[in-house]
Amino acid sequence: MSFSPPRKNLAARMGGWSAKHRWTALGLWIVFVIAAVAIGIAVGQVNVSNARLGDGESGHINRVIDDANFTSHAHEMVLVQSQNLTAKDAAFRSGVTSVIAKVGSYDQVIKVENPYSKAYPGQITKDGHSALVRFQISGDSETAPDRIQPVMDGVASLRAANPDLSIREFGEASATHVLNDKINADFANARNVSLPLTMIILLIAFGALVAAGIPVLLAFSAVLATFGLNSIVSHVIPTVDVAQEVILMIGMAVGVDYSLFYLQRERRERLATKPADTAAISAAKQALRAVKRSGDAEAVVSAKQSVREAKQQSMQNRRSALEMAASTSGQAVLISGFTVMIAMAGMLISGDATFVALGVASMLVVAAAMVGSLTGLPAVLSLLGDRVERGRVLSWFTYPVRKAAGTGNRVSTRSASGQGRIWATILDRVLRRPVVAVVVAGGLLVALALPALTIKTETPTFKFLPPNLEVVKTYNAVQKAFPGKGDPATVAFKTGNVNSPEARQAIADFKKAAVATGQVNLPIDVTTNPAGTVAVMTVPIQGDGANAASQQAVRTLRDRVIPATIGRDLPGADVGVTGDTASSMDFNSLMKVRTPIVFAFVLGLAFLLMLVTFRSIVIPIKAILLNLLSVGAAYGVLVLIFQHGIGQSLLGFHSTGTIANWLPLFLFVILFGLSMDYHVFILSRVKELVDNGMATEDAVTEGIKDTAGTVTSAAIVMVGVFGLFATLSVLDVKQLGVGAAAAVLIDATVIRGVLLPATMKLLGDWNWYLPSWLEWLPTLTSHGSVAPDSGTRSPIDGEPVTA
Numbered sequence: 001m002s003f004s005p006p007r008k009n010l011a012a013r014m015g016g017w018s019a020k021h022r023w024t025a026l027g028l029w030i031v032f033v034i035a036a037v038a039i040g041i042a043v044g045q046v047n048v049s050n051a052r053l054g055d056g057e058s059g060h061i062n063r064v065i066d067d068a069n070f071t072s073h074a075h076e077m078v079l080v081q082s083q084n085l086t087a088k089d090a091a092f093r094s095g096v097t098s099v100i101a102k103v104g105s106y107d108q109v110i111k112v113e114n115p116y117s118k119a120y121p122g123q124i125t126k127d128g129h130s131a132l133v134r135f136q137i138s139g140d141s142e143t144a145p146d147r148i149q150p151v152m153d154g155v156a157s158l159r160a161a162n163p164d165l166s167i168r169e170f171g172e173a174s175a176t177h178v179l180n181d182k183i184n185a186d187f188a189n190a191r192n193v194s195l196p197l198t199m200i201i202l203l204i205a206f207g208a209l210v211a212a213g214i215p216v217l218l219a220f221s222a223v224l225a226t227f228g229l230n231s232i233v234s235h236v237i238p239t240v241d242v243a244q245e246v247i248l249m250i251g252m253a254v255g256v257d258y259s260l261f262y263l264q265r266e267r268r269e270r271l272a273t274k275p276a277d278t279a280a281i282s283a284a285k286q287a288l289r290a291v292k293r294s295g296d297a298e299a300v301v302s303a304k305q306s307v308r309e310a311k312q313q314s315m316q317n318r319r320s321a322l323e324m325a326a327s328t329s330g331q332a333v334l335i336s337g338f339t340v341m342i343a344m345a346g347m348l349i350s351g352d353a354t355f356v357a358l359g360v361a362s363m364l365v366v367a368a369a370m371v372g373s374l375t376g377l378p379a380v381l382s383l384l385g386d387r388v389e390r391g392r393v394l395s396w397f398t399y400p401v402r403k404a405a406g407t408g409n410r411v412s413t414r415s416a417s418g419q420g421r422i423w424a425t426i427l428d429r430v431l432r433r434p435v436v437a438v439v440v441a442g443g444l445l446v447a448l449a450l451p452a453l454t455i456k457t458e459t460p461t462f463k464f465l466p467p468n469l470e471v472v473k474t475y476n477a478v479q480k481a482f483p484g485k486g487d488p489a490t491v492a493f494k495t496g497n498v499n500s501p502e503a504r505q506a507i508a509d510f511k512k513a514a515v516a517t518g519q520v521n522l523p524i525d526v527t528t529n530p531a532g533t534v535a536v537m538t539v540p541i542q543g544d545g546a547n548a549a550s551q552q553a554v555r556t557l558r559d560r561v562i563p564a565t566i567g568r569d570l571p572g573a574d575v576g577v578t579g580d581t582a583s584s585m586d587f588n589s590l591m592k593v594r595t596p597i598v599f600a601f602v603l604g605l606a607f608l609l610m611l612v613t614f615r616s617i618v619i620p621i622k623a624i625l626l627n628l629l630s631v632g633a634a635y636g637v638l639v640l641i642f643q644h645g646i647g648q649s650l651l652g653f654h655s656t657g658t659i660a661n662w663l664p665l666f667l668f669v670i671l672f673g674l675s676m677d678y679h680v681f682i683l684s685r686v687k688e689l690v691d692n693g694m695a696t697e698d699a700v701t702e703g704i705k706d707t708a709g710t711v712t713s714a715a716i717v718m719v720g721v722f723g724l725f726a727t728l729s730v731l732d733v734k735q736l737g738v739g740a741a742a743a744v745l746i747d748a749t750v751i752r753g754v755l756l757p758a759t760m761k762l763l764g765d766w767n768w769y770l771p772s773w774l775e776w777l778p779t780l781t782s783h784g785s786v787a788p789d790s791g792t793r794s795p796i797d798g799e800p801v802t803a
Helices: 010-020 022-043 056-067 090-104 149-161 172-206 209-233 243-271 274-294 297-327 329-349 353-374 376-389 395-405 421-432 434-454 470-481 501-516 548-564 580-614 618-643 663-691 696-726 731-768
Strands: 074-081 130-137 166-171 489-494 525-528 534-539 574-578
Touching: 010 022, 010 297, 010 329, 010 353, 010 376, 022 209, 022 376, 056 489, 056 534, 056 574, 056 580, 074 090, 074 172, 074 470, 090 130, 090 149, 149 166, 149 172, 166 172, 166 470, 172 209, 172 243, 172 470, 172 696, 209 243, 209 353, 209 376, 243 274, 243 297, 243 329, 243 353, 243 376, 243 663, 243 696, 274 297, 297 329, 297 376, 329 353, 329 580, 329 663, 353 376, 353 663, 421 434, 421 696, 421 731, 434 618, 434 731, 489 548, 489 580, 501 534, 501 548, 548 574, 548 580, 574 580, 580 618, 580 663, 618 663, 618 731, 663 696, 663 731, 696 731
Parallel strands: none
Antiparallel strands: 074 130, 074 166, 489 534, 489 574, 525 534
């Protein structure tokens, strides 16, 4: 009885075409990268305007203000203080006068306020030891940070000339200028270190320079292409600056992972035939040399033909190894990539413009890395052939590490099973006592996840910056001396005529009622737009802008003061509160509503994709539970370190007692997607073995041991890349790095090395259970060598189920 071989899956067809048309495929990939970068540079990047950011009431009011065509200037202030002198002393007054004269001498400075003037009350503290000189920077506030340096230099010169006074500048432009320099320097260091660090890790894993360089180059080319693609897409969906760092972090992680999966499988398949091919070619060449000495012309022709045939056979075997890698690991890459993109797509329904921008950027870089791995990588491997093993360096040093991790001796001579001693030892013990393994490992992760139940979040403010930065010290000093002036609330209302008697009365009533609450300080500044339709009030509130006092002040303004004043005097006016505190509160309210929706969206689509991929209802349920467990444990680690301050001295930060409010949702979609990489890769190998007739228990043992080295190498790369972000100065970025690194480490060790094999051992053939009413689901063939009667039997109905 004859049967037709199964139709090749999409990854196999892509890899086969790329290997056959290697120069074309590689050229197309290079052209794509260059074109994306060139077009991206040409069209430029469109960022979400700060004025268009925000959610709920604060976001709406931001847009009202932005649409009102205000002449937006950056506000600055110089804090003059003395422990001994007061504002009444001549030396103190002279220092203030010098500040007024100095900052007023710059062309870009306008509206300098004299704190001694009755027109600007509340700018000298009651004890007289502190005074504020406020002014504005002309022109667009968005470009003010680029023009503030001369003013900052001038203030610094005054500080040196007045040793008895503390003279420090703080404001929108100066703070942004300093912070941009600091953040850019941090990220530049991360970018500069990430490539060599990844290269070193892969060099240890492979022991060959060429093999180690391929994943790095492919991942970096995908990152470069995505920078350009993101700029192009930003003209439709505006992006944010931090998207570039997210692209780098995710792109290097998944790009290297996908290349590792593909390359290691190709090398493993090639190992099965290479020794025989090498021996055959060597023997044919030796025979050729012998017949040449005999002078027999016909024998020489025959011997040359034998050499050609041996080389052709070797080439055919290399092609077969590449085809097998494409149909197995390539298919795992394809499924992993779509799973990751599904997770990232969750950010698109978050309702927040920043999350949408990050979701688009993340999906673009994953798609680029996936396409590059399925096209450019097979082309490179086809071109290089066995030359991928060249450049063996430090083999005497890297061999023990690779042997222990399970990555073999070197690329060409790794063991057929790839069973590292450490993983083999752990897995053997786990499979002997699966119940104990589940209880111990599961209990450990649950214990780690429990602190996440007490998580407290807040919008990152100056508290999230290194406290030794001068700008942070100045901000804290301003907040202490003049509460609310460093981070005031903004109240705006839109009506037919903000200069009408009714509107002026409403503003007066608002000021009086707001100050009477005891939660608002003077002065309350009022500005109107040129059309006279929108009035904006800057309202200093109690607290530091992020604590309970500030939040209560915003609630008081919204719930009591505004309804009793502006709401009463101007019925129908569009009025609301914005500012950092209000924006943080509105963001948190939005996340309470949208987070369950995002979770349901990501988990639901991931379930469906894995259901179709593995034709099992058990596999996707278990995968989701295990991934949620690893994410929960990562949340717990974050809370323990950053909320409770455990190990803060080691990581070089000062705990604020909170987690950045954007981090939990962002980490969930990132980590859920990335953790699926390992899960799909390992299960694809187990599924392949089961499809070829191996018992589930044996397939689990062989499959996990066989992939252990690759998963270990990939995890180390991810932990290394994410760990770089943990070294940065900004606290929310540090939290991202620690959380991501912890999750990947937990996922690649406890989850994949203990809980996954233990649960699969306990479930046995139940792993592949598919209800009969789902038999209509399509089959995603993972490879082309499945025997016609292979498969397992369902423990429920006894019907064959293709795993």
